Amino acid sequence: MATGRTHRPATRSRGIPEATVARLPLYLRALTALSERSVPTVSSEELAAAAGVNSAKLRKDFSYLGSYGTRGVGYDVEYLVYQISRELGLTQDWPVVIVGIGNLGAALANYGGFASRGFRVAALIDADPAMAGKPVAGIPVQHTDDLERIIRDNGVSIGVIATPAGAAQQVCDRLVGAGVTSILNFAPTVLTVPDGVDVRKVDLSIELQILAFHEQRKAGEEAAADAGAPAAAVRKESAEQGPDGDVPAVMPA
């Protein structure tokens, strides 16, 4: 989860764990880089280092896909790129709509990472009539009124929501009603969807808050260490005067 995210019940598709699926794109990216450098084979150790994971974990992940490696040699880069791409469903083209063309929506439309890997921005949709027809990233923005038609005409099954929080659920409902079954949500709201619809959430604010938590912890430990008091003592003190000192003894600035 970064990225924080609203996880689906994890239906364990063909026996491939959700955690593994989440890492496949990582491996794919590293493999693609190797492929561009014309590297023929790679060991689990090397590839794991490139992807920033443990080599045992990588081997186990690949074992869910099948036995694609050669003992004593490693993995064939090209073959593995193909297998992972196919597994992730990237051998086909996925038309995507982006709803909500504000700052973020426009940035997403311009993002190169979409087109690179099987994803194609089929349409941009916004509720503001003034936006209609205006091209963003070379694609004319269309009005929300036509949302259902656009979805159906383009056979879209993946939708990206970049609207303000207040509009997100309504947009979500319309997307789902029109046939969308996967949603990437950038709006800071919990979306309610029927069974069978996948939602993934990207929330900048939440990510920052998680970082702030660790940052505060680091500052606290550092302060405690500076004062010559071991972390255990801090823990003990806070336990004594309540779950957490209402008047925090040590509070950075």
Place this chain on the structure above:
Amino acid sequence: MATGRTHRPATRSRGIPEATVARLPLYLRALTALSERSVPTVSSEELAAAAGVNSAKLRKDFSYLGSYGTRGVGYDVEYLVYQISRELGLTQDWPVVIVGIGNLGAALANYGGFASRGFRVAALIDADPAMAGKPVAGIPVQHTDDLERIIRDNGVSIGVIATPAGAAQQVCDRLVGAGVTSILNFAPTVLTVPDGVDVRKVDLSIELQILAFHEQRKAGEEAAADAGAPAAAVRKESAEQGPDGDVPAVMPA
């Protein structure tokens, strides 16, 4: 994790599980909404529904913070907002720098969610000299040359990287060298950082690929169901003729 996200070893700070920390911002948002509607108390059941989680999970999460509820009544909204805010370190101000003011960086600078909760955009930094001095979201962009000075002058400990992939590691190194200990990375690269530095990753491409995987699975199951073949049969067949029913004959030499 972002969700998608590069998880830290989960140091289990003061005994608060990483998974719980990741949900606290979710609770906080729901509680803030209740607070604005002047709702005095809320039960775990109600709050859990608002946050989109299981009520037992919510209660266990809160139990790590302390016993802040009243049996038979529920939780005091205002009190809980304060406690969670303090726990997350949001009672203080966190200056943040954004490096890489392209489409995404500009969108982030304009994002309102930052300022709302203790985060303040202290500076925008870009490597393009042409950008220098140009205001984005009311803040003048500064050149990368001054990165270290900016970090130190503003006491920044949280950095956001929105540069192209190629520049990310270098920017990261400089940020860390200047004293940044938490990084939110939007560039599609694995960042290598020394111990003690937290990195969270937000990767749009990866999120989409995960959705595509589930989407493909759904399409496959549907097709199998339409053909009157139970899922078990599909699984069996694929086990016989290779990892997946595609034309498995294709084998890169």
Place this chain on the structure above:
DNA sequence: ATGTCTTTGTGAACGCGTGCACAAAGATGG
């Protein structure tokens, strides 16, 4: 006070994910 009713806080069981450590498999060289 006492009883009833609601809701919290948590003990315990379970399942998933991770990492270790090693046997099996294959390449390579003599």
Place this chain on the structure above:
DNA sequence: CCATCTTTGTGCACGCGTTCACAAAGACAT
């Protein structure tokens, strides 16, 4: 053909996170 060396694939154990289910705690009415 045999020995050796490298690297995969995985059995196993461990720890974290989730969920259930219930006792304890407190509010509230009588």
